[in-house]
Amino acid sequence: MININPKTAIFFDLDDTLFCEHDYVRSGFHAVADYLQKIDNQLDSSTLYEYMLEDWVKNGRGKIFNHLIEEFSVPVEPMNLVQVYREHTPQLSLYSDTDRVVKLLVEKDIPRGLITDGEKGVQWRKIEALGLKQRFPYIIVTDELGKDCWKPSAVPFERAKDLLRGEVQSFIYIGDNPHKDFFTAKKMGFHTIRIIRKTGDHMLTRLSPEYEADEMIESLDELTVNLD
Template structure:
């Protein structure tokens, strides 16, 4: 039994594991480099990327590893390979069942996601969501990063797309830094999904930033 007229989801770490996307991207970059440098092995280079990411964060992974192996290459080109690769990712099992249940109940579904437009659309296509969900907003498409959450425009556009008033919608996301503060101000109900893996799982902010409700599986959604 679903309690709301429409359900809007975040994408990364809500419907699938973003760490899987990162590792998929690293593998694609490693494969690209291995074609040019015969002394490089794809699996080992991928492992090095992952270790650098875990140690330094995402910003300088390619710089650290290329310096370590003496690779002379254009880092911007590697970033483009990463951003434009076809990801090897899959929906969380609970996301599959949740979306299926909503569709069978003929309840409108939307997705609002931040990030580089080509990256996010590659993810959506890889997950098959572009064919399942008719109302998808990649906030980067609205005019760049200034329209990423918590900017209100995506929520307003989504309400129009779903043809449901915002107070009758619920937004489900994972990041209290940006996912819920504007949604709540606009009158949407909010739910935070907390998973075992994710960049924001340990983040705890004051009540203004937190969701109305916290869950640990999308099977708990009502």
């Protein structure tokens, strides 16, 4: 159990910490498939979607749209499809433990925020789709601070501390990716927590101790609020 109190500010990573990022990928594939069917009604949206899923499993993320264009001879550039993918309004939902813990933090008025990497428009659309914009007073989309301010840059963590300076005694950061979520946060005095979920690109990653979090959890339900 991890006790949270109103003198602790709790910041979260977004992707694969609060929701399943693979849901975003699937939502984007649907948007791309629908877009192509509209361009050419000989194309079947669900066939295109299934093709993208298979290619993702077989070959990873890098060249899916190139393969799709080649396979179905569609008259667009890969960049067009990247744009459709990035600009679509995603259909997403929070993990159920996220939903419970966010309700608890809101109800108990615990200082709370997000620190998230990724293209800023994409990240804001995810935040809106998940209903988090109104529920987190402090949202730091690192891309808005500059391309060199993505984690593990110290800049977003400094920003978090500046936003709450004098109001709280300690900071927590919860994320899923040991390549970038904990190394700098720990140096800056954040207590770091790694969540290991069933799904996600980093769940099996294990790095040397300086990159790993202070502790690990498997569910956000392990957080409890202590008002004493």
